[in-house]
Amino acid sequence: MMIPFEYLEHTADVKFRAYGTTPDQMLSNAAAALFGAMISPGQVKVEESWQVELEAEDLEDLAYQWLSEIVFLFETESAVFSRFQVALEEIEDGKGWKLRAEIGGERMDPERHSFLAEVKAVTRHKFAIKKNERWCIQVVLDV
Amino acid sequence: MEIEKIDDNIYEVPVGYRPGMRVPGRIFVSAALREMVEPGTVDQVANVATLPGIVGHSMAMPDAHLGYGFPIGGVAAFKEQGGIISPGGVGFDINCGVRLLRSDLQARDVQPLINTLLDALFQAVPSGLGSTGRLHATDRQLTESFLRGAEWAVEEGYGVESDLDFCEENGSMPGADPSQVGVKARKRGRPQLGTLGSGNHFLEIQRVEEIYDQEIAKRFGLFKGQITVMIHCGSRGAGHQICTDHLDVLSKAVRKYNIDIPDKQLACAPLGTPEADHYFGAMVCAANYAWANRHIIAHWTREVFDRYFPGSQLQLLYDVAHNVAKIEEHRVEGKKERLYVHRKGATRAFGPSRTEIPAAYEGLGQPVLIPGSMGTASYVLCGQDKALDLTFGSACHGSGRVMSRSQALRQFTGKEVKAALNRDGIAVRSTSPGMLAEEAPQVYKPSGDVVDVVHNLGIATRVARLVPLGVSKG
Numbered sequence: 001m002m003i004p005f006e007y008l009e010h011t012a013d014v015k016f017r018a019y020g021t022t023p024d025q026m027l028s029n030a031a032a033a034l035f036g037a038m039i040s041p042g043q044v045k046v047e048e049s050w051q052v053e054l055e056a057e058d059l060e061d062l063a064y065q066w067l068s069e070i071v072f073l074f075e076t077e078s079a080v081f082s083r084f085q086v087a088l089e090e091i092e093d094g095k096g097w098k099l100r101a102e103i104g105g106e107r108m109d110p111e112r113h114s115f116l117a118e119v120k121a122v123t124r125h126k127f128a129i130k131k132n133e134r135w136c137i138q139v140v141l142d143v
Numbered sequence: 144m145e146i147e148k149i150d151d152n153i154y155e156v157p158v159g160y161r162p163g164m165r166v167p168g169r170i171f172v173s174a175a176l177r178e179m180v181e182p183g184t185v186d187q188v189a190n191v192a193t194l195p196g197i198v199g200h201s202m203a204m205p206d207a208h209l210g211y212g213f214p215i216g217g218v219a220a221f222k223e224q225g226g227i228i229s230p231g232g233v234g235f236d237i238n239c240g241v242r243l244l245r246s247d248l249q250a251r252d253v254q255p256l257i258n259t260l261l262d263a264l265f266q267a268v269p270s271g272l273g274s275t276g277r278l279h280a281t282d283r284q285l286t287e288s289f290l291r292g293a294e295w296a297v298e299e300g301y302g303v304e305s306d307l308d309f310c311e312e313n314g315s316m317p318g319a320d321p322s323q324v325g326v327k328a329r330k331r332g333r334p335q336l337g338t339l340g341s342g343n344h345f346l347e348i349q350r351v352e353e354i355y356d357q358e359i360a361k362r363f364g365l366f367k368g369q370i371t372v373m374i375h376c377g378s379r380g381a382g383h384q385i386c387t388d389h390l391d392v393l394s395k396a397v398r399k400y401n402i403d404i405p406d407k408q409l410a411c412a413p414l415g416t417p418e419a420d421h422y423f424g425a426m427v428c429a430a431n432y433a434w435a436n437r438h439i440i441a442h443w444t445r446e447v448f449d450r451y452f453p454g455s456q457l458q459l460l461y462d463v464a465h466n467v468a469k470i471e472e473h474r475v476e477g478k479k480e481r482l483y484v485h486r487k488g489a490t491r492a493f494g495p496s497r498t499e500i501p502a503a504y505e506g507l508g509q510p511v512l513i514p515g516s517m518g519t520a521s522y523v524l525c526g527q528d529k530a531l532d533l534t535f536g537s538a539c540h541g542s543g544r545v546m547s548r549s550q551a552l553r554q555f556t557g558k559e560v561k562a563a564l565n566r567d568g569i570a571v572r573s574t575s576p577g578m579l580a581e582e583a584p585q586v587y588k589p590s591g592d593v594v595d596v597v598h599n600l601g602i603a604t605r606v607a608r609l610v611p612l613g614v615s616k617g
Binding site: 007009010011012013014038061064065068071072074075076078108110114115116117118120121122123124125126127140142143 | 208210330410
């Protein structure tokens with residue numbers, strides 16, 4: 001079975017690789033890796049959902065926007081997430097990509113939620129997407 | 144190509160270490176600290192050396208460690224003509240910085256009340272992940288904080304006019320352009336004004352343990368046994384989002400202006416282009432927001448001290464930025480030139496010849512504030528003119544990590560770390576006890592070693608060592 005994501009050693013920040021048989025699955029798993037760096041998904045109930053729609057010229061820019069959007073939603077909605085479902089669509093004539101996603105989670109509760117780290121932002125350092133037998137994205141988070 | 148030791152505490156990364164380097168790199172470390180510099184950090188120093196218009200050297204301060212884009216502890220200056228500006232040289236937490244307040248109180252008088260005081264500070268200064276403030280700033284107030292920073296905070300009744308003399312840039316950097324701050328950054332920034340945040344940010348009650356230079360300490364208002372308060376925080380979600388948004392724009396600018404960058408986080412634009420101007424204008428907004436933020440937090444800290452020690456005078460000793468790009472005049476090959484100096488995890492350390500230092504410290508140099516990690520000593524140093532020749536007037540900003548966060552989480556629990564600190568007589572308050580583990584004192588280099596290098600190089604000289612009595616963490 002394919003692992004959804006793995007964390008790699010980085011002295012100051014958090015580095016991970018997320019995988020998928022499709023780019024959609026890879027981006028869902030990347031979001032789970034990002035949020036998993038902050039809080040164990042077992043602590044998060046899925047009580048509400050949030051919809052995200054994004055567009056970008058290429059897949060890499062779209063992935064960057066998507067992961068940054070999760071950090072933005074976490075702060076502005078005061079919510080924690082554990083379920084990410086991404087659906088991608090190529091815009092006609094190769095003009096770019098569209099992303100639609102549903103995020104499941106709940107409002108933050110300091111009594112119940114214990115955080116491991118705060119992800120400040122998604123960096124572009126060594127940010128890369130590759131497709132071999134499967135899709136892979138590498139990300140370094142600023143924590 | 145090998146890294147070469149060219150002097151005590153100076154190592155050179157030669158041109159050719161990686162392709163495209165325009166200038167050599169310089170890493171300022173002792174032989175012992177050199178062992179702790181990872182190959183990735185050296186690569187990052189070399190990467191910065193490839194950027195257009197870089198002047199002198201791509202530098203790393205003694206606390207250098209692996210970052211993204213620039214290394215942490217990275218300093219580089221770029222020519223106004225032909226140079227660039229890059230958020231990779233500033234970081235996401237724009238104007239993360241340190242402020243030191245000095246009191247007229249003796250540690251022996253404060254120690255018995257330390258827990259009460261810490262509880263009150265923890266209450267008065269909102270902290271933690273995504274923490275929102277007591278302030279509830281309006282949109283208009285947010286814009287004013289972007290434009291005028293600490294100056295605006297004083298007008299609103301936080302702190303006093305004379306505080307402004309003791310902030311780098313007087314707490315308000317010119318060039319802010321709020322029209323370049325997006326809706327998302329405003330949405331994150333508005334509720335967070337007046338909050339400490341989390342991670343390595345802290346508010347600490349300290350005791351002056353040792354004075355190294357009596358004369359300078361006296362002028363800075365420091366004495367042995369004195370209580371000081373250190374505040375370490377930045378521009379919160381506003382700064383993070385401004386960096387994120389402009390990184391997107393600058394990634395496109397790199398293609399547009401055909402700049403070859405070795406790391407995507409070094410996305411940049413040539414100075415004088417709209418993309419560069421827009422990023423600079425937005426970055427200044429975040430820098431000013433951070434000064435306002437530290438000003439507000441300092442005000443609430445004063446209120447708490449006044450409650451328990453009526454009439455206690457908490458005076459601002461100094462406030463430094465350690466993640467910022469600034470336009471400064473420096474001597475290049477004998478001629479004065481305006482340069483864009485990027486300091487990422489590095490502190491300005493101007494000596495007595497500079498006009499930017501406060502009148503009260505005339506003839507001395509600016510205070511250089513180097514926070515320790517949680518539970519370890521912090522240092523006050525005094526900037527020296529030699530820094531202008533060696534490092535464009537820069538010093539280190541902390542002690543630098545040696546252990547990754549995941550490794551720290553495997554080795555320690557938050558509970559153990561807290562208990563160990565308590566055994567050492569250091570009280571701790573934290574909104575996320577689990578996060579204490581990754582900030583355990585052991586994950587950082589010994590702060591004294593890093594400070595020794597700065598002192599021995601003559602960039603800044605040791606003035607005082609401060610030890611923590613109580614720490615409030617996010």
